[in-house]
Amino acid sequence: MxxxxxxxxxxxAGLGTRFLPATKAMPKEMxxxxxxxxxxxxxxxxxxxxxxxxxxxxxxxxxxxANHFDSMPELEAKLREKGDDDKLAKVEHSxxxxxxxxxxxxxxxxLGHAVLRARSHVGDHPFAVLLGDDLIDERDxxxxxxxxxxxKRGGATVIALMEVDPAHIHLYxxxxxxxxxxxxxxxxxxxxxxxxxxxAPSNLxxxxxxxxxxxxxxxxxxxxxxKGGEIQLTDALEELATGGGDGGGVYGVVFRGxxxxxxxxxxxxxxxxQLAADRDDLGPALRPWFKxxxxxx
Numbered sequence: 001m002x003x004x005x006x007x008x009x010x011x012x013a014g015l016g017t018r019f020l021p022a023t024k025a026m027p028k029e030m031x032x033x034x035x036x037x038x039x040x041x042x043x044x045x046x047x048x049x050x051x052x053x054x055x056x057x058x059x060x061x062x063x064x065x066a067n068h069f070d071s072m073p074e075l076e077a078k079l080r081e082k083g084d085d086d087k088l089a090k091v092e093h094s095x096x097x098x099x100x101x102x103x104x105x106x107x108x109x110x111l112g113h114a115v116l117r118a119r120s121h122v123g124d125h126p127f128a129v130l131l132g133d134d135l136i137d138e139r140d141x142x143x144x145x146x147x148x149x150x151x152k153r154g155g156a157t158v159i160a161l162m163e164v165d166p167a168h169i170h171l172y173x174x175x176x177x178x179x180x181x182x183x184x185x186x187x188x189x190x191x192x193x194x195x196x197x198x199x200a201p202s203n204l205x206x207x208x209x210x211x212x213x214x215x216x217x218x219x220x221x222x223x224x225x226x227k228g229g230e231i232q233l234t235d236a237l238e239e240l241a242t243g244g245g246d247g248g249g250v251y252g253v254v255f256r257g258x259x260x261x262x263x264x265x266x267x268x269x270x271x272x273x274q275l276a277a278d279r280d281d282l283g284p285a286l287r288p289w290f291k292x293x294x295x296x297x
Contacts, residue, residue: 003155005053006147006211007127008046008098011114012039013059013105018265027062029132031262034276037068038262040094041135046128047098049143054098055121057105057114066102071095110230115212116220124214126150129233131208133263135271140257146211149185149251156248157216157240159188160209162255166197172205173234175252188250191238193227204252206234207259216240 016028023031029039039056046054058065072091079088101121105114115129128143136142146158161175173193177186190201210233219236226232241250260271276282277290 003151004125006049006051007053007055007122007125008043008051009055009057009115009118009122009127009129010039010042010046010132011057011105011111011129012062012065012132013057013108013114015059015108018263019268025061027058027065028263029062030064030068031268033135033260033262033268033272034279034282038135039065039132040068040097042130042132043069043097043100045136045138045143046130048138049128049141049147051128052098053101055101055103055118057117058102059105059108069094069097069100108230110225110228110232112220112223112231112233112236115233116217116231119214119217122214122217126155126211126213129208129210129212133261134208135260135262136209136255137258137260140255142209142253142255142257143211146209146253149253150211150213153251154248155213157213157237157250158211159237159250159252160207160255161186161204161252162207162259163203164205166200166203169197169200169203169205170194172207173232173237174200174202175204175206176201177204177252180251184254184256186252186254188237188241188252191234191241191250193232193234204254207255209255210237 012027012029014028016023019028019031030037033041043054056065076088076091079091103117103121105117142160146160149158150156164172171194173191174195175188176190177188180187192201216236219239223231223236226235237250261267262271277286
């Protein structure tokens with residue numbers, strides 16, 4: 001029997017302390033990347049993969065996120081009156097992207113806990129988890145490939161992996177893997193949360209995209225707090241990888257495209273520069289200036 005349609009879950013309850021004071025009153029997910037908030041790129045990625053139902057997990061002082069995806073009649077009327085159709089289309093686009101829902105996480109108990117808060121909304125649907133810190137370039141589709149693998153492998157959990165410098169491996173969950181008969185698709189045999197470089201089973205790090213079946217909720221319910229005293233999604237995935245749950249194990253899609261990490265200040269600036277330079281409306285003016293600026297350093 002075909003499964004029910006995929007839903008999307010976007011955890012967005014973090015405090016964004018690395019961006020203080022900018023995030024004192026504004027969610028980090030609303031920080032602009034060129035001219036759109038970071039979270040809009042993530043929602044657009046989900047809808048671009050055909051997902052129409054999106055749940056955003058929010059925390060305290062995150063109402064700006066809900067406001068962004070809501071309609072704004074006064075602003076829309078003013079733009080319509082001025083005949084500014086281009087800006088009107090951009091404003092309306094964000095409120096028409098998908099059927100968007102919000103739920104509060106309450107206490108910040110980790111990514112696993114945030115995902116567990118989606119249980120009543122997701123129900124028995126398969127779902128994708130997209131972390132707002134990782135922006136995946138729309139020219140390098142990842143989520144559609146992961147959803148295809150979920151279907152192909154009978155509802156197995158699918159995670160996104162990327163090769164990283166061993167010097168940075170301690171910042172990630174890391175996978176031990178076995179090859180499959182498909183290029184850039186691996187069978188995950190072990191997951192370790194933020195290991196030391198000498199203890200890492202590979203240089204394949206988990207990046208912020210997961211395609212999961214509803215059986216993960218039962219595992220998260222009994223998952224004890226791990227590193228940092230938080231309920232780690234990686235710990236639940238480790239159980240699935242070693243035979244727990246009703247699915248067919250855990251597979252990884254190795255991503256080799258363009259990814260922008262907006263959770264770090266330096267990488268956030270790089271993301272803005274890279275995306276702006278590639279745009280037809282901004283790139284021609286920016287690229288010569290970048291060269292001049294770099295020569296002056």
